[in-house]
Amino acid sequence: MRAVAPYVPGEQPGPGRRVIKLNTNENPYPPSPRVLSALAAAASADVRLYPDPEAKALRARAAAVYGVPEDHILAGNGSDELLALVLRATIDPGDRVAFPVPTYSLYDTLVAVQGGEVVRVAFPPDFGLPPGLAAARARVTFLCNPNSPSGTLTPQELVEVLAREVAGVLVVDEAYVDFARSSAMGLVGRLPNVVVLRTFSKSFSLAGLRIGLAFGHPDLLAGLRTVKDSYNLNRLSQAAAVAALEDMETMHANVARIRTTRQTLTARLRDLRYEVLPSEANFVLARRPGIDQAPVAHALAERDILVRHFAVPALQDALRITVGTDAEIEALLAALAGIAG
Numbered sequence: 001m002r003a004v005a006p007y008v009p010g011e012q013p014g015p016g017r018r019v020i021k022l023n024t025n026e027n028p029y030p031p032s033p034r035v036l037s038a039l040a041a042a043a044s045a046d047v048r049l050y051p052d053p054e055a056k057a058l059r060a061r062a063a064a065v066y067g068v069p070e071d072h073i074l075a076g077n078g079s080d081e082l083l084a085l086v087l088r089a090t091i092d093p094g095d096r097v098a099f100p101v102p103t104y105s106l107y108d109t110l111v112a113v114q115g116g117e118v119v120r121v122a123f124p125p126d127f128g129l130p131p132g133l134a135a136a137r138a139r140v141t142f143l144c145n146p147n148s149p150s151g152t153l154t155p156q157e158l159v160e161v162l163a164r165e166v167a168g169v170l171v172v173d174e175a176y177v178d179f180a181r182s183s184a185m186g187l188v189g190r191l192p193n194v195v196v197l198r199t200f201s202k203s204f205s206l207a208g209l210r211i212g213l214a215f216g217h218p219d220l221l222a223g224l225r226t227v228k229d230s231y232n233l234n235r236l237s238q239a240a241a242v243a244a245l246e247d248m249e250t251m252h253a254n255v256a257r258i259r260t261t262r263q264t265l266t267a268r269l270r271d272l273r274y275e276v277l278p279s280e281a282n283f284v285l286a287r288r289p290g291i292d293q294a295p296v297a298h299a300l301a302e303r304d305i306l307v308r309h310f311a312v313p314a315l316q317d318a319l320r321i322t323v324g325t326d327a328e329i330e331a332l333l334a335a336l337a338g339i340a341g
């Protein structure tokens with residue numbers, strides 16, 4: 001008999017609960033030891049002081065790493081906060097916000113909160129950039145690149161064409177870009193309507209600290225600053241983010257391991273008769289055309305292996321699986337062979 005109740009997807013595992021967590025695209029490897037030292041140093045009596053509302057040290061470090069001027073950078077409490085700030089700063093009730101679907105589900109929620117009108121443009125089956133996105137004449141267009149849940153990447157040249165075509169702001173959500181081949185960062189500064197969002201939650205293994213960066217024209221970022229909480233990024237997170245950017249080697253090494261495991265996972269899922277799109281992220285989308293994958297996700301959860309199933313028609317026959325450690329992926333594949341094989 002089971003000692004504990006089955007894990008409910010979406011819940012945080014309780015203390016001591018050993019689950020293989022492949023459902024929210026966290027990094028399976030620890031952050032840089034320099035980040036942990038910086039956190040220990042920042043956990044001092046100085047926490048009585050407010051954090052720097054402008055996160056100047058972090059922005060200076062990010063400017064050096066990414067080659068973007070400091071006044072083109074804004075720090076946020078995760079890129080989720082930055083997404084919300086973009087809409088809060090630019091959208092009036094009834095304004096249009098466009099994005100290709102399926103994509104990151106938070107966009108829908110944030111537009112609804114702001115009273116905007118969502119224009120969803122369906123991706124084609126290969127998840128190439130859908131024509132018609134610019135025709136929406138939206139005030140804000142989101143492009144999740146690499147896209148979640150597909151893992152696919154729109155090449156930089158096409159992102160630039162889109163940026164020139166859209167009527168308003170183009171937000172390129174690059175949460176997963178460190179796992180990919182190209183980025184739209186080169187458009188920042190060149191095209192005043194482009195905002196590139198980055199997070200420390202994925203490649204830098206810092207999801208628990210909630211750190212994101214927005215890169216864009218200073219006039220655009222000024223609008224975001226007026227609607228943000230003054231002290232939006234706490235002292236410990238600011239210190240950790242600076243340290244993370246001072247040790248890019250650890251991040252790159254973790255990314256390299258994940259990319260290698262991603263290749264194995266993709267090949268082995270194909271052996272199990274899943275269709276897997278080429279992924280440029282730290283997850284893959286695995287599809288068994290016409291076969292509902294909700295029971296598979298459920299059966300995996302009963303074995304304490306969590307993957308993501310989206311209960312929407314376009315993704316009913318698919319699972320999104322985060323690339324974990326090699327051992328986690330072996331356990332997943334063994335379980336999957338038993339369940340879905």
Ligand SMILES: Cc1ncc(COP(=O)(O)O)c(C=O)c1O
Binds near residue numbers: 077173
């Ligand atoms: C596409 C995308 N954007 C943004 C985020 C949120 O990142 P953060 O943890 O920085 O808020 C996620 C998290 O899963 C994501 O998948």
